[in-house]
Amino acid sequence: MPKEKKYHHGDLKPALVEAGIAILEEEGLDRLSLRAIAGRVGVSHTAPRNHFANLRALLTAIGTEGFRRHAAAMREGLTETSPGPERLQAATEGYIRFARRHPALFELMFSKHYCDFDDPDLLAAARRSYAVLEEISRGLDWPGAEGPDRQLRTETMLWSLVHGYALLALNGQIREGEERGRMPWITEVVPRFRYEEA
Amino acid sequence: MPKEKKYHHGDLKPALVEAGIAILEEEGLDRLSLRAIAGRVGVSHTAPRNHFANLRALLTAIGTEGFRRHAAAMREGLTETSPGPERLQAATEGYIRFARRHPALFELMFSKHYCDFDDPDLLAAARRSYAVLEEISRGLDWPGAEGPDRQLRTETMLWSLVHGYALLALNGQIREGEERGRMPWITEVVPRFRYEEA
DNA sequence: CGAAAATATTTACATTGGCAACATCAAAGC
DNA sequence: GCTTTGATGTTGCCAATGTAAATATTTTCG
Numbered sequence: 072m073p074k075e076k077k078y079h080h081g082d083l084k085p086a087l088v089e090a091g092i093a094i095l096e097e098e099g100l101d102r103l104s105l106r107a108i109a110g111r112v113g114v115s116h117t118a119p120r121n122h123f124a125n126l127r128a129l130l131t132a133i134g135t136e137g138f139r140r141h142a143a144a145m146r147e148g149l150t151e152t153s154p155g156p157e158r159l160q161a162a163t164e165g166y167i168r169f170a171r172r173h174p175a176l177f178e179l180m181f182s183k184h185y186c187d188f189d190d191p192d193l194l195a196a197a198r199r200s201y202a203v204l205e206e207i208s209r210g211l212d213w214p215g216a217e218g219p220d221r222q223l224r225t226e227t228m229l230w231s232l233v234h235g236y237a238l239l240a241l242n243g244q245i246r247e248g249e250e251r252g253r254m255p256w257i258t259e260v261v262p263r264f265r266y267e268e269a
Numbered sequence: 270m271p272k273e274k275k276y277h278h279g280d281l282k283p284a285l286v287e288a289g290i291a292i293l294e295e296e297g298l299d300r301l302s303l304r305a306i307a308g309r310v311g312v313s314h315t316a317p318r319n320h321f322a323n324l325r326a327l328l329t330a331i332g333t334e335g336f337r338r339h340a341a342a343m344r345e346g347l348t349e350t351s352p353g354p355e356r357l358q359a360a361t362e363g364y365i366r367f368a369r370r371h372p373a374l375f376e377l378m379f380s381k382h383y384c385d386f387d388d389p390d391l392l393a394a395a396r397r398s399y400a401v402l403e404e405i406s407r408g409l410d411w412p413g414a415e416g417p418d419r420q421l422r423t424e425t426m427l428w429s430l431v432h433g434y435a436l437l438a439l440n441g442q443i444r445e446g447e448e449r450g451r452m453p454w455i456t457e458v459v460p461r462f463r464y465e466e467a
Numbered sequence: 468c469g470a471a472a473a474t475a476t477t478t479a480c481a482t483t484g485g486c487a488a489c490a491t492c493a494a495a496g497c
Numbered sequence: 498g499c500t501t502t503g504a505t506g507t508t509g510c511c512a513a514t515g516t517a518a519a520t521a522t523t524t525t526c527g
Binding site: 100101178181182183184188213214227228230231232233234235236238239241242243244 | 298299376379380381382386411412425426428429430431432433434436437439440441442
């Protein structure tokens with residue numbers, strides 16, 4: 072039986088990140104603690120200290136992995152879609168879908184309360200996630216698409232819109248059950264913006 | 270001297286809320302604790318229990334007061350402004366201004382991690398805040414202003430946009446110093462939407 | 468006045484993150 | 498092969514936190 076209990080774990084660092092994400096999925100952000108993560112992996116609560124300076128560093132690593140999956144979720148269905156409105160819809164849907172399916176992880180990712188945005192790895196992962204929005208906002212036409220900072224303004228508009236919707240939905244202000252009734256889903260808002268004739 | 274130390278505070282409940290807000294302003298959300306709030310008022314850390322069932326209830330009361338001020342900030346400069354684009358700008362500017370000036374309180378208000386949105390008082394205050402956005406979104410013209418759910422969709426768009434921008438700015442993704450440079454301020458985005466000819 | 472309710476304190480306890488000292492293992496040198 | 502050294506993990510401890518129970522003080526009111 073390969074399930075011997077060894078003194079050394081062997082691959083603790085990524086295991087802690089995985090355990091943290093698992094707790095977020097199963098129990099939520101409130102239940103995420105250093106001791107809970109360590110306990111889930113089967114080590115003492117001080118073992119993570121050999122790989123992460125403190126809890127914040129571990130949470131930042133969890134957030135980094137979150138951004139990787141977040142970017143992947145947005146790119147899902149984006150690769151095979153030809154340029155145009157469908158790409159916009161696919162990416163924004165991916166953004167919201169990720170937030171809905173992994174609410175605790177999403178909340179952790181975007182809160183400086185948990186994540187250290189000065190961390191180079193986190194920053195790189197977050198930028199790669201932002202790059203998707205940047206990409207699809209290219210050529211997007213809307214009332215503010217004019218002037219010198221057009222591209223930047225368009226990115227900001229799109230990011231704010233999607234991010235705001237996701238967070239409001241997460242906090243219960245926009246309930247999932249009501250979204251088709253009282254509250255319109257994001258896909259009924261975003262696609263109103265059209266791309267220019269290329 | 271009227272500064273006698275009495276056994277009974279006399280008006281502890283609102284004093285706790287004020288103390289909590291003061292800590293948020295001066296020290297931030299991380300330093301907000303039941304004991305810190307009680308200590309600031311000058312009572313033992315169990316005294317709040319006579320007025321609030323637990324910490325969450327106290328934080329909810331703080332959030333409620335936050336929403337009242339939030340609505341007031343949006344209405345600032347709105348009263349004397351005639352209907353039209355200036356109203357849109359005044360309200361959204363108030364939204365962002367409040368978030369920037371009171372970042373910790375704002376974060377607390379919109380996180381279910383701290384506030385209980387089932388609380389009737391909080392809900393009422395939050396709705397009154399939302400009502401301002403609802404009001405100014407009436408008659409707003411934009412690419413999605415068509416179809417049966419037009420008003421609702423417009424509210425959602427505007428709320429998501431402003432709220433998303435505020436949160437991204439708070440988390441450092443949009444830095445205040447750069448806002449006029451790399452990142453456009455919200456007032457350069459929102460006013461692109463025009464009102465219909467009435 | 469005196470009882471009851473409201474309000475505040477003291478003491479205790481479980482959880483949490485962090486630290487220091489020690490234990491165990493694995494890999495590198497001799 | 499043996500030892501030494503560094504990496505990795507554990508135990509015991511501490512301060513801070515929120516909650517609870519028992520007690521003390523003040524106010525209210527019959």
